[in-house]
Amino acid sequence: MxxxxxxxxxxxxxxxxxxxxxxxxxxxxxxxxxxxxxxxxxxxxxxxxxxxxxxxxxxxxxxxxxxxxxxxxxxxxxxxxxxxxxxxxxxxxxxxxxxxxxxxxxxxxxxxxxxxxxxxxxxxxxxxxxxxxxxxxxxxxxxxxxxxxxxxxxxxxxxxxxxxxxxxxxxxxxxxxxxxxxxxxxxxxxxxxxxxxxxxxxxxxxxxxxxxxxxxxxxxxxxxxxxxxxxxxxxxxxxxxxxxxxxxxxxxxxxxxxxxxxxxxxxxxxxxxxxxxxxxxxxxxxxxxxxxxxxxxxxxxxxxxRSSRKRAGLLFLDSTFHRLFFFLPHPIRLLILKDLRTFLRDPAQWSQFLIFFGLLAFYFLNIPRLGYGVQSPYWRNLVSFLNLSVTALILSTFTSRFIFPLLSLEGRNFWILGLLPLRREQILWGKFAFSAGISLVSTEFLVILSDLMLRMNPLMILLHVGMIAVLCLGLSGISVGLGARLPNLRESDPSKIAAGFGGTFNLLVSLVFIFTVVTALAVPCHLYFVGQDHPDTARYILSLSGLRFWLTTAIIASLALSAAATIIPLRVGVKAFQRMEF
Incomplete structure (x- = not known):
């Protein structure tokens, strides 16, 4: 039927x-x-x-x-x-x-x-x-x-x-x-x-x-x-x-x-x-x-x-920002504020930022309950460098995904910026200051939290704070400079810009930079602490005087590498940006 x-x-x-x-x-x-x-x-x-x-x-x-x-x-x-x-x-x-x-x-x-x-x-x-x-x-x-x-x-x-x-x-x-x-x-x-x-x-x-x-x-x-x-x-x-x-x-x-x-x-x-x-x-x-x-x-x-209504909260944000960063030139402050507003208006950006860094903070807060605080100095040192490396890798993903496309997104609207009394290099410096500011605030907090939970020595905490500052400046310089040197002015989707050749190359350079800096400073510390924890089985042992020598050398080399990673891409980007036709 x-x-x-x-x-x-x-x-x-x-x-x-x-x-x-x-x-x-x-x-x-x-x-x-x-x-x-x-x-x-x-x-x-x-x-x-x-x-x-x-x-x-x-x-x-x-x-x-x-x-x-x-x-x-x-x-x-x-x-x-x-x-x-x-x-x-x-x-x-x-x-x-x-x-x-x-x-x-x-x-x-x-x-x-x-x-x-x-x-x-x-x-x-x-x-x-x-x-x-x-x-x-x-x-x-x-x-x-x-x-x-x-x-x-x-x-x-x-x-x-x-x-x-x-x-x-x-x-x-x-x-x-x-x-x-x-x-x-x-x-x-x-x-x-x-x-x-x-x-x-x-x-x-x-x-x-x-x-x-x-x-x-x-x-x-x-x-x-x-x-x-x-x-x-x-x-x-x-x-x-x-x-x-x-x-x-x-x-x-x-x-x-x-x-x-x-x-x-x-x-x-x-x-x-x-x-x-x-x-x-x-x-x-x-x-x-x-x-x-x-x-x-x-x-x-x-x-x-959708409307063009004014928000009182934004006016308060503007005035607070200008008071806190009074030492920066006024045009740079305006550019940073523009990028900050764009960042806050896009939930896809700040939500991912909060989720990833929030999960890291949640993990760092629970480090004492994982037993690392009562482990040997060797394990605390190893975990601290691993935590720092993870933070740097997430930061490189953030700069490649959101900072690198910033200049490409200005392509179709550059005529608005061209009407302002600004030189083109000031635009790049504004984006660099925006990236470095957000990166330093978030990553320094996470690294200090991780080291405090691990009960690290104050000198090691100071070393890690300096390392993450070096990485923030270098990654920001690489992303802004390569973003100006390898722009994609035809694309309006930042995810596609970040996924193109320029974004992939930027991520590759960022990973090499992180690996070089972290390895240069982590290897001497590892050889010293493994000698303290396993003096009989360790093949290579570094004494305290040797640790000081190699750490000093590594710190000088990391500072030089960071300066090169910050200045050279920005100079290359400024030259390319000044010759660029919109």
């Missing part, structure tokens, strides 16, 4: 199928064309991305592998504490995916030219949402895979998990990422409808609330009683992490399912996989329904809310 469909539904069903096929074909053609263009014109960029990704993955893998081997000396890896740690890890990634996917979906739905075009076509609203949602999930989930896969592989090798464990991780991953992505999309569409003029305020308050929660959790872990890795301490940690074991958290289903598959408990693994996948489907269905009913209305409200 067949049920006859209404004629309207019979007409709409083939149209919906054709729309879905057309959008899938468009996505495939875009991916094919982008891949072909990258292979033909950006082989250096692909090689750099692949190399950095492999190095990052291997670094995390060996870090997690060493951590599991270290923990196995104290507790059984099938113990409850491992499930707590996994649940906390996936809960953190859940929150990160919620924020990142929400921001990407909001930009894709309400500030994308493709969305504007698709809304004028006969395509239904939910099909447009599905098309943009798939792109947002692809952009946000690769980072989750890059962070989660080395953890799960390292754990699987440590406990000798079966082969099916590694295949199940991919299935769990695909189901897990749909849940925060769908919830983030729902929040993005609701914010566009309810707060069309206050979306940045809502985002700022959300990030502030997340940072407060992270600070509170870190403070609770820091107050855990007992000595590190003792039974009392482990019990206190489990009590404070009990919230991540709530049966309604998707991270709980993810961790429990993966641990069950590692133990060859396929029944429980399948049970948690069904729970996770069914909730993923339910969350996406809810997001599609919300998009069907509210997307067009929210798009109209967002586009209609």
């Amino acid at each position: 067949s049920i006859a469909l209404p004629k309207t539904l019979e007409a709409l069903a083939p149209a919906a199928d054709r729309t879905a096929r057309a959008l899938r074909w468009v996505r495939w053609r875009q991916l094919h064309n982008m891949t072909g263009a990258l292979v033909a014109d950006a082989r250096l960029r692909i090689s750099m991305i692949a190399f950095c990704s492999v190095v990052f993955w291997l670094g995390l893998f060996f870090l997690f592998l060493g951590s599991f081997q270290f923990i196995s000396f104290y507790v059984d890896l099938a113990n409850t504490i491992i499930e707590y740690l996994f649940s906390m890890f996936f809960l953190s990634l859940l929150a990160m995916l919620l924020f990142s996917t929400g921001i990407i979906v909001y930009a894709a739905l309400f500030h994308s030219r493709e969305s504007t075009y698709l809304l004028t076509t006969p395509a239904s609203t939910d099909r447009i949402f599905a098309h943009k949602f798939a792109e947002a999930v692809g952009f946000s989930s690769w980072g989750f895979f890059l962070l989660g896969s080395p953890l799960m592989v390292a754990y699987g090798l440590t406990v000798e998990a079966p082969v099916g464990y590694y295949f199940l991780f991919v299935v769990f991953l695909l189901s897990f990422v749909i849940i925060p992505a769908s919830l983030g999309a729902i929040v993005a569409i609701v914010v566009a409808n309810v707060f069309p003029r206050r979306q940045k305020t809502v985002l700022a308050l959300s990030i502030l609330a997340a940072l407060c929660v992270m600070t509170y959790v870190g403070f609770q872990l820091w107050r855990t009683p007992g000595d590190t890795l003792t039974s009392d301490w482990l019990g206190g940690v489990l009590d404070r992490l009990a919230f991540c074991q709530h049966p309604l958290w998707p991270s709980r289903w993810m961790s429990a399912g993966m641990l069950a598959s590692a133990k060859r408990d396929w029944a429980n693994a399948g049970y948690y996989l069904m729970i996770l996948s069914s909730h993923a489907g339910l969350c996406y269905l809810a997001a599609a329904v919300v998009a069907r009913d509210l997307y067009r209305r929210g798009y109209s409200r967002v586009q209609g809310s």
Whole structure:
């Protein structure tokens, strides 16, 4: 017995199928064309991305592998504490995916030219949402895979998990990422409808609330009683992490399912996989329904809310900035203020900045509870340099992504700056001061926090403070100078400018600069402290007098290299900028 469909539904069903096929074909053609263009014109960029990704993955893998081997000396890896740690890890990634996917979906739905075009076509609203949602999930989930896969592989090798464990991780991953992505999309569409003029305020308050929660959790872990890795301490940690074991958290289903598959408990693994996948489907269905009913209305409200109203907060920011930096020339202050306003008006910039540096600060605050403070001076020195290196690498990513494209973005609007009584080199110096100011404030705070948590010697703290200042000035000079020497005046998207040849070359030079400075200062300290900790087994030992000599030499060489990395790119950029025709 067949049920006859209404004629309207019979007409709409083939149209919906054709729309879905057309959008899938468009996505495939875009991916094919982008891949072909990258292979033909950006082989250096692909090689750099692949190399950095492999190095990052291997670094995390060996870090997690060493951590599991270290923990196995104290507790059984099938113990409850491992499930707590996994649940906390996936809960953190859940929150990160919620924020990142929400921001990407909001930009894709309400500030994308493709969305504007698709809304004028006969395509239904939910099909447009599905098309943009798939792109947002692809952009946000690769980072989750890059962070989660080395953890799960390292754990699987440590406990000798079966082969099916590694295949199940991919299935769990695909189901897990749909849940925060769908919830983030729902929040993005609701914010566009309810707060069309206050979306940045809502985002700022959300990030502030997340940072407060992270600070509170870190403070609770820091107050855990007992000595590190003792039974009392482990019990206190489990009590404070009990919230991540709530049966309604998707991270709980993810961790429990993966641990069950590692133990060859396929029944429980399948049970948690069904729970996770069914909730993923339910969350996406809810997001599609919300998009069907509210997307067009929210798009109209967002586009209609744009105005040129003046804000009193900006006037207060202007006056405060001029008072604090009175020693700078007035034109330079105006240029820095312009770039600062542009930075604050773009949620994609300051939200990523806060998330990355906020996570680093959260980790540094919890260093005492990881046991490094009671380790030998050798381990404290090693961890301090690793923390400094991570901070410098994130800073290089920030300067390559946001500072390098600054001058290219001025290309089409340069006639406005040309009307001001400014020389062209003043524009470059203004961007250099903007980059160096933001970099110094954020990184110096993180490095001092890390060293204080590690209980480092005041002289080592002073050395690290000087190192990060050298790196900030050098990275800012490289990004501003190469941005003027290798501009892309035809592109208005800063992410595409940063991903081009100039941005890739800038990132490569920045990485070489960081490696040279950090290595020159870290090797003498390492040889000295390894001799103090393992005098019998160390092959090379540096005495205190030798440490002073080589540190003095390394500091002089680093200062000279920093001066060259700051001045030479800026001089090259100034000469190219002065000859440039707009």
